[in-house]
Amino acid sequence: MAIHKLVRLVGLAAGLLVVLGSCQREDISVATRADDAFYVRSNGADMPVRVKGNTASQTFMLMIHGGPGGNGAFFELNRDAVRPLEEKMAVVYWDQRFAGSSQGNPSRATVTAAQYGEDVRKVLLVLKxxxxxxxxxxxxxxxxxxxxxxxxxxxxxxxxxxxxxxxxVGGHNFRLQDSLTREMIREYAGVEIAKGKKVGQWEELVRKANAVNFQQYNLDVSKTMSLLGEDATELTEEYQNKVTVDGIVNVPSFFRRNDFSSIANLLSYVNPSRDDANTVAVRNEYSSKLHLVTVPVLIMNGKYDFLVPPKLGEDALRNLGSVHKKLLIFDKSSHDLIAQEPRRFHQEVQAFVEEFK
Amino acid sequence: MMGILNHKACVLAASCLVAPPFSARAQVTRPDTTQATQAPQTVQLPLSVQFSLVGAVFYPGVRAGVAYPLLTKEITKVRKAGQRRILLKDHALAANLGWYHHGGYHDNVFLTVGYDMRRTRPSGFFLNLEPQLGLSRTFLGGTTYEVAANDEVRRVSAAGSFYFAPGLSFGLGKDLSKTRPGLLLSVYGKGTLLFLLPYNNFLYFRPMLEVGVSYRLNRFRQVRVRSVKKTTSRS
Structure with a gap:
């Protein structure tokens, strides 16, 4: 009898704690330094959204992170780039399905471009x-x-x-992007070899890039080109002399954050769904659909970005249907533009938002 | 900092996984050793209730449950000098209900059933290893919205998910009754790696540290368990 009472007591206590602990508060702050967090449920995924900054401005910038498998907190690492933005507008950090601290167990069949687009739409509707x-x-x-x-x-x-x-540094067309990476490697190799710099390494890199078979373009080809692009970045002397990480990369605060899970953020980098998402990107392209876009667009690319070469930005500029469209090449940046030129980044973003809000 | 802790937890978990169970190690018989095993008997052993405070990395929680004894082995080791050393090996089925609160991320309620293998020295110091199977229900740590087909935005109540929740615990502690008869308490510390799966079509794991007490219900409920006594001596 006593054991039954005890079990009942433990059950009651646990139930009470759960109720107390899991009460979901709805924090909607209209303030100049807001910090709200909530979730958006979409087709099996529970995706965390964090809104930081000036919600009183009623202007919101939804950050769509990279990866696939990255997370919204990536942007927050670059405080020099995003903090000034948070003063002028609310910056919305969102973790995509299968990524960051998203929860639930969505089907792998939901790894489609259409579903990712639909998730963006739902986050925006919830913001409104x-x-x-x-x-x-x-x-x-x-x-x-x-x-x-x-x-x-x-x-x-x-x-x-x-x-x-x-x-x-957007990858709207992976196939074109990877072929431009090869073109950029050849171009820089020519310049560096002419200068007599690291001739053997550049020749080897060009040999590898030329050996990639674009006739059978697939995920492996794309991964290979990404790796070659990273090698080229390391080899480019002009890049090494010019580019520095200018922003404050605040790694400790990233790990101290207790609102979402660092473990989940790390695990998403090895989630098999990453390959599914990359495969979707390899099999689809948006160059041919950009003419449908008519809202103002600001394109930013890094001069030394071998992963998403600046010529892909030119492709976007050429194809967009927008009247107001502008391409900016950051001449001290590679792919990590937001960390390499944070001041110019936030100034250009602010100017764009001011003009079109 | 957290990354370092996670790494330590991974190393701990990995070492638990590769380490052979205590009972397996105990079966090894050296060539110069003789064994005498008495026929199994049945003894009465009490159920235990346990309660612990959980630290799921930095996040608080509690865990409580019952251990149901299944088997007890008393192994007497006789050394060359005639010294006798008695080891107790107990196996029990442990059912636990736990909860931790990770503000902003989720609250997790988990029910686990584990096979607890414990080795206790005469001093009362014990080590235990407990593989577990379980079920978890999470509650998201923030207001959750969904968008209906007509684009109407609605709040979801008690949003969260069910997960299969296997785990592995490794602990140490002291049975206080060995040195103070009548005090039916044990104190223990435990490291647990709790997995949630399938989670984003993959997995999630949560290292947890527990400190707790266990109370033996000698007066309330006793169950019959198989008892084996074995003597090993160096020849």
Whole structure:
């Protein structure tokens, strides 16, 4: 009898703790230094969203992270780049499905460009529901996020939800991007070899790049080109002399954050769904659909970015249907532009938002 | 900092996984050793209830449950000098209900059933290893919204997910009754690696540290378990 009472007592205590602990508060802050967090459920995924900064401005910048398998906290690592933005607008850090601290167990069949685009739409609708239908929304897609962003922008009437799109070292066309990487390797190899710099290494790199078979373009080809691009970045002397990590990369605060899970963030880098997402990007392209985009677009590329070469930014500029479109080449940056030229980055973003909000 | 802790937890978990169970090690018979095993008997052993405070990395929680004894072995080792050393090996089925609170991320309620293998020295110091199977239900740490087909945004109540939750615990502690008869308490510390799966079509794991007490219900409930006594001596 006593054991039954004890078990009942333990059960009751546990139940009470659960109820107390899991009460879901709805924090909607209209303030100049807001810090709200909530989740958006979409087709099996529970995706965390964190809104930081000036929600009173009613201007929101949704950051669409790279990867695939990255996380919204990546942007926060670069405090010099994002903190000034948070003073002028609310910056929205969102973890995509299968990535970062997203939870649930969505089917792998949901790894489609359309689903990623739909997830963006749902996050934007929730922002409007929370902060007001007249909120001014912008999106910024970085790297892989530059594939997700056009998936959203070119579907239906989605772009009516936003005032503008920032295409930051965005990979809207992986096949073209990888072929441009090869072209850029050849170009820089010519220059460096002519100078007599690391001749053997450059020749080897060109030999490897030429051996890649683009006739059978697939995920392996794309991965190979990414690795060769990284090697080329390391070899480029001009790049090494010019580029420094200018921002404050605040790694300790990233690990101290207790709102989302660092373990989940790390595990998402080895989630098998990453390859599924990359395969989707390899099999789809948005160059041919960018003419559907008519909202203002700001394109940013790094001069020394061998992963997403600046010529891919030119492709976006050429194909976009927008009247207001601009390409900026950051001449002290590679792929990690946000960390390498944070001041110029936030100045250009602020100017764009001010002009079109 | 957290990364370092996670790394330590991984190393601990890995070492637990590769280490042979205590009972397996105990079966080894050296060539110069003789063994005498008495026929199994049945003895009465009490159930235990246990309660512990959980630290899931930096996040607080509690865990409580019952251990149901299954088997006890008393191994007497006789050394060359005639010294006798008695080791107790106990196997029990442990059922635990746990909860931790990771603010902003999730609350996790998990029910586990584990096979507890414990080795106790005469001083009362013990080590235990407990593989577990379980079920977890998470509750998201923030307001959760979903968008209906007509684009209406709605709040989801008690949003979260069920996961299969296997785990592995490695612990040490002291049975206080060995040195103070009548005090039916044990104190223990435990490291647990709890997995949640399938999680994002993959897995999630959570290292946890526990400190707790266990109380033997001598007066309330006793169960019959098989008892084996074995004597090993160097010849």
């Amino acid at each position: 529901a929370r902060y007001g239908a007249d909120s001014k929304l912008f999106i910024l897609g970085e790297s892989w996020g530059g594939f997700v962003a056009p998936a959203f922008m070119t579907a239906g009437n989605n772009q009516a939800l936003v005032k503008g799109w920032i295409h930051l």
